[in-house]
Amino acid sequence: MKLIKLSKEEFKEFADKHEQITFHQTEEWANLKKENGWEAHYVGLKDDKKIVAGALILSKTLPIIKKKMFYSPRGFLLDYKNKELLKTFTEEIKKYAKKEKAIFIKIDPYVEYQERDNNGEIVKDGYENKEVVDNLKELGYKFFGFNLMQDTLQPRWMHVIEINDRSEEEVQKDMESKTRQILRKNEKSSIKTHEITREELPLFKSIMEHTGERRDFIDRPLSYYEAMWDNLHESGILKILIADIDFKEYYENTEKEKEEIEKNLKDRIYKHDNQILKMNEKKYLSTNKQDEESIERLTKQLDKIKEYQSEYGDKKTLGTILFLIYGNEVLSLFGGTDDNLMQFQSAYTVHYAGIKYAIDNHYKRYNFYGITGDFNKDNPLYGLYLFKKSFGGHVVELVGEYDLVVSSFWYNTYKIAFKLYHTLKHIKNKVFK
Numbered sequence: 001m002k003l004i005k006l007s008k009e010e011f012k013e014f015a016d017k018h019e020q021i022t023f024h025q026t027e028e029w030a031n032l033k034k035e036n037g038w039e040a041h042y043v044g045l046k047d048d049k050k051i052v053a054g055a056l057i058l059s060k061t062l063p064i065i066k067k068k069m070f071y072s073p074r075g076f077l078l079d080y081k082n083k084e085l086l087k088t089f090t091e092e093i094k095k096y097a098k099k100e101k102a103i104f105i106k107i108d109p110y111v112e113y114q115e116r117d118n119n120g121e122i123v124k125d126g127y128e129n130k131e132v133v134d135n136l137k138e139l140g141y142k143f144f145g146f147n148l149m150q151d152t153l154q155p156r157w158m159h160v161i162e163i164n165d166r167s168e169e170e171v172q173k174d175m176e177s178k179t180r181q182i183l184r185k186n187e188k189s190s191i192k193t194h195e196i197t198r199e200e201l202p203l204f205k206s207i208m209e210h211t212g213e214r215r216d217f218i219d220r221p222l223s224y225y226e227a228m229w230d231n232l233h234e235s236g237i238l239k240i241l242i243a244d245i246d247f248k249e250y251y252e253n254t255e256k257e258k259e260e261i262e263k264n265l266k267d268r269i270y271k272h273d274n275q276i277l278k279m280n281e282k283k284y285l286s287t288n289k290q291d292e293e294s295i296e297r298l299t300k301q302l303d304k305i306k307e308y309q310s311e312y313g314d315k316k317t318l319g320t321i322l323f324l325i326y327g328n329e330v331l332s333l334f335g336g337t338d339d340n341l342m343q344f345q346s347a348y349t350v351h352y353a354g355i356k357y358a359i360d361n362h363y364k365r366y367n368f369y370g371i372t373g374d375f376n377k378d379n380p381l382y383g384l385y386l387f388k389k390s391f392g393g394h395v396v397e398l399v400g401e402y403d404l405v406v407s408s409f410w411y412n413t414y415k416i417a418f419k420l421y422h423t424l425k426h427i428k429n430k431v432f433k
Contacts, residue, residue: 001047003092006054011042014051015077016327020110023237023326024073024154025056032231033058041070043096045078045089053078053089059102064417067410070097070105074154080111080132080399083139090139094406103410107141108154108401116395120375120385132399141402148373150381152401155370159385160329161393162365163358171359174392179348186349188257190249191318193241193353198233201225204240207320211336225322232324239323241353243346248314251305258298265291318346323354328364330354351391366393373397 006014008027015025023029030040037060044054055075059068076093080086097105113133115126137143147156161171172180196204205222212219232238265288271277272284308316321335332354337347351368358366368388372381373395379385405411 001045001052001088001092003043003045003089003096006042006044006051008042010051011044011054011056014044014054015056018054018077019328020074020077021327022074022110022329023232023324023331024110025075025077026237026326027056028232028235028237029073030056030058032227035227035231037061038071041096041100043093045085045092053085055093057093057105059100062103062414062417065103065410065413067407067414068100068102069414070100070102071153072105072107074110075107076109080109080135081129083135086135087139090141090404094404097404097406103405103407103414105404105406106153106401107404108152108156109399111399113146113397113399116397118389118392118394120373120395129399136399136402141404144401144403146373146400150370150372154401156398156400157371157373158396158398159368159371159388159393160365160396161355161358161368161391163355163362164364165362166359168356168359171355171392176390176392179390182345182348183352186344186346188253189344190246190253191243191344191346191349192246193243193350196240196242196320198226198229200242201229201240203317204242204320204322207242207317207336207338208334210339214339228322237324237326239325239357240320241323241350242320243318243350244315245318245341245344245346246315247305247309247312251302251309254298254301254305258295258302261291261294261298265295316341318344319350321347321350321354323357325357325363329367330358330361330363330365331367332369334369347387355391368393371395 012027015021027040030038034040038058039060041057041059042054043057044051046052054077055072057070057072057075059070061068076089078085078089093105109132111129111132112127113130114128115123117123133143144152150157161174163171202222205219205225208225209219228238268279268284268288272279317338318341319335319337322333324331324333332351335347335350355366357363368391371385371388372379374381375385376382403411
């Protein structure tokens, strides 16, 4: 077996059929990363004329030491349980990396470590791939450990819904009742989603920027989102959905609901007082009280909607999510919500639109993406997990991140330089904050 460079067409034909394929292992992703100085290498291990293993590898020249690092995002694409195949590919890729003056190869395979349920608990007698970790470690890959927090290049912990040709009704059954209730409420509130155009990217950027300020993270510049769009949208990998609320329609729907209850209440009282219909007195009074309370609530709601209209006009954008779609899944990469109207909980509606897209287009899973593996209630990110958990599905734990060292001297030099660089950067940020 021999490792060779593949054409983009050869690699795509192999990769698209592989069970571990994600958008990370595509030409489109490589083109996006090229704009940040990464060079793409498409390689494959051939047994006779058949490709039995392959990878998109990104390379970048490291500062200070002027050597290269290799990174195969969510790669390699191979059977990690086949130790002989993994050994051969490892030996061949090390030779290739050495020839290209790379000092290490980083990988974070899209392979689950062990089966977990919606609570993050290990499923008894569930599937597990501990053999994968053992094989990689035995072949010299440096393992970064079973981290619980989001401190690797790609999340090791995720939350997903397995679609697998299930209907919308079947997927909904697994959701918490509160989630279904919020979705129904949002629908009644005239919250709807639409896919944006490139011209609307500044609106998306604005939401992300304000979300970053609220959550204390630095948002990317508009040019980054434009680059994502230009490299990923045409092929269908990237979709950005925005949720809007139509206050005019919301007012009309609320008014109709109120009028319907008033009509029913008036009709019931008339039939009761004129003894047209025999009624249980206790139930009659209880139902009337419920209707009166509903009318009062809807009256206040109509007043509130008028205030919203006065402040925001007939329509207002509430939130957004950027989706990456490829292979077997629809993945929610990141999103944001308008700070002033968070009470409408538009994230539920946008995520559900993504879930429905996955169902309608026969994807195997909907991926909420990163969570932490710390399911302690004191974890500051526990609320994020609870939100995703409320849609049903289960926790995914991947096998983790690894470095295959090609040159020990330069690898250790790089680690020292990298640590020094980040220490100085931290001091600079603290001084000039």
